[in-house]
Amino acid sequence: MKIQHQLKIISNKKITDKLYHLVLEHGKLAAQVKPGQFVEVRIQESLEPFFRRPFSVFRSQKAVEIFYEVRGKGTGILSSQVKGAMLDVMGPLGTAFTLPAKKIKQVVMIGGGIGVAPFMALSDALKNRGHDLLLLYGGRSKEFTFNMAEFKKNGCKVFISTDDGSVGVKGRVSELFDKIEINPDTTMLYTCGPRPMMASVQKFAQEHGLKGQCSCEEVMACGVGVCLGCVVKTTAGYKTVCHDGPVFDLHEIVW
Ligand SMILES: Cc1cc2nc3c(=O)[nH]c(=O)nc-3n(C[C@H](O)[C@H](O)[C@H](O)COP(=O)(O)OP(=O)(O)OC[C@H]3O[C@@H](n4cnc5c(N)ncnc54)[C@H](O)[C@@H]3O)c2cc1C
Ligand code: FES
Structure with a gap:
């Protein structure tokens, strides 16, 4: 290719x-x-x-x-x-998101800041597959709530939190976790954004036995798995974000 x-x-x-x-x-x-x-x-x-x-x-x-x-x-x-x-x-x-199995009822995308970017492509791929699509988005301010209308066009229910409260709930995206249906068999989480946010999603998923994937962002050099400049700690040792990721199982990353 x-x-x-x-x-x-x-x-x-x-x-x-x-x-x-x-x-x-x-x-x-x-x-x-x-x-x-x-x-x-x-x-x-x-x-x-x-x-x-x-x-x-x-x-x-x-x-x-x-x-x-x-x-x-x-x-x-x-x-x-x-x-x-x-x-x-x-x-x-890099790796792509694994699309949810047909039995998954609720697909929850949890994005922080510009980390919401890959979820547009994911929602494009999922829009006609019969899942309930939910976007929980945390941004710094109104400026960062770009493109929420595009997500809605793809059938996503959108909930927003902002640090300054200019749109949606004031505070972190974790304020929106009550929108998630706690059902390990039919709920699937996807997250991308700052490390502390993804760590909080992982913690929530572990507490409730939910499955998910996360997309990591690290500073990169070669981009093809050679320089080892982008490694993250995982439960199976260190892995490169550019080649082994950026998409990993949500429970695999050691934050
Ligand atoms: C897999 C992947 C996907 C990404 N997707 C997007 C995207 O869709 N849109 C987008 O705007 N950005 C995305 N990024 C982040 C983007 O690559 C960086 O913002 C960019 O490389 C910064 O380059 P710069 O020369 O402007 O900044 P620099 O001058 O290199 O750095 C400026 C500041 O940004 C920080 N920074 C640099 N790279 C990153 C990074 N990867 N993550 C967090 N902080 C960083 C530096 O530590 C520094 O504080 C992605 C990163 C990865 C690894
Ligand atoms: S950027 Fe070189 S190994 Fe990932």
């Missing part, structure tokens, strides 16, 4: 102060991506920044879409890339 792609930028729109929506042409990549997988983007032609930057694929239907937050140098330069420019994109990389 070809993993290095030269893709033209269709648009790179500023959505809020720090959030951007990057749309790349379909290429051969869109059809290959499974929900939860990511791409490594070479930010620009020059060697600065030297390492590619990893991003979840937000959507891969008519185009390859990425939602990103400007955090530092790489994403800052990426935000200045314009329509028509070419980007060198490596992917699809």
